[in-house]
Amino acid sequence: MLKIAANLSFLYQELPFLDRFKAAAKDGFKGVEYLFPYDWNGPELLNLLKDNGLTQVLFNAGAGNWTAGERGLASLSGRQQEFRDSIFQALEYAAALQCSQIHFMAGLRDETISQSEQLDIYHQNLAFAAQECAKRDVVALIEPINTSDMPGFFLESVTMAASTLNTVDHPNLKIQFDMYHVQRTDGDICKQYLANADNIAHIQIANPPYRYEPDNGEINYPYIFDFLKSHEYSGWVGCEYKPSTTASQTLGWAKEFLIR
Numbered sequence: 001m002l003k004i005a006a007n008l009s010f011l012y013q014e015l016p017f018l019d020r021f022k023a024a025a026k027d028g029f030k031g032v033e034y035l036f037p038y039d040w041n042g043p044e045l046l047n048l049l050k051d052n053g054l055t056q057v058l059f060n061a062g063a064g065n066w067t068a069g070e071r072g073l074a075s076l077s078g079r080q081q082e083f084r085d086s087i088f089q090a091l092e093y094a095a096a097l098q099c100s101q102i103h104f105m106a107g108l109r110d111e112t113i114s115q116s117e118q119l120d121i122y123h124q125n126l127a128f129a130a131q132e133c134a135k136r137d138v139v140a141l142i143e144p145i146n147t148s149d150m151p152g153f154f155l156e157s158v159t160m161a162a163s164t165l166n167t168v169d170h171p172n173l174k175i176q177f178d179m180y181h182v183q184r185t186d187g188d189i190c191k192q193y194l195a196n197a198d199n200i201a202h203i204q205i206a207n208p209p210y211r212y213e214p215d216n217g218e219i220n221y222p223y224i225f226d227f228l229k230s231h232e233y234s235g236w237v238g239c240e241y242k243p244s245t246t247a248s249q250t251l252g253w254a255k256e257f258l259i260r
Helices: 015-024 042-051 082-095 115-134 158-168 180-185 189-198 221-230
Strands: 003-007 030-033 055-060 101-102 141-142 173-178 202-205 236-239
Touching: 003 055, 015 030, 015 042, 030 158, 030 236, 042 055, 042 082, 055 236, 082 115, 101 115, 101 236, 115 141, 115 173, 115 221, 141 158, 141 189, 141 202, 158 173, 158 189, 173 189, 180 189, 180 202, 189 202, 189 221, 202 221
Parallel strands: 003 030, 003 236, 030 055, 055 101, 101 141, 141 173, 173 202, 202 236
Antiparallel strands: none
């Protein structure tokens, strides 16, 4: 059976963030993920996880000035020390939350340097992140994000992510495979999954065109779920979608995966 995790940055937004853990557990989730934990202290979040029988599946390293529009540091010129600081901050939280995966966002295209120069910075930063994460048994993840939803995002396709892994050549660097972004960028979800299966450590789901729940949109998720099970995918599947109503009301598709 697939293991599904509630993304608390997307689901249960009618509740204060710290109340979303209990709501997810009540709906039958056993894992959670979210964008950033840094507004709260690790022990406080760990208590919420333990009290609700939840596993912390994933969170992002610091991504720069999010409110000002920054979307990651990993490829940015002149920000290398800030990126390294974000690695160690994230690793402290990973240890506190007993979390085994961290996502490092690439950032936006920097037009002040060439694309090849930015790519070199990206590869060097990711090599360092993968190395430091490996020391602590944490997997470093990169995620291609479609540039319609996030204009200018540097890591724009699964093909580019696969090339990045090949260049960095570190076994601890893996792909976060978000099916919503893959569909919006190139389609051929199953074909792209198979081409990169050995390097995919985490999956996220939502349904275009509106990024709604899996049974509300253009992707045939019952087929996708059967496909993943037939290929023995063993990682987590994060529900990073925008509920068309409330999160609890949109979980009809997930009954076979939720543990109540």
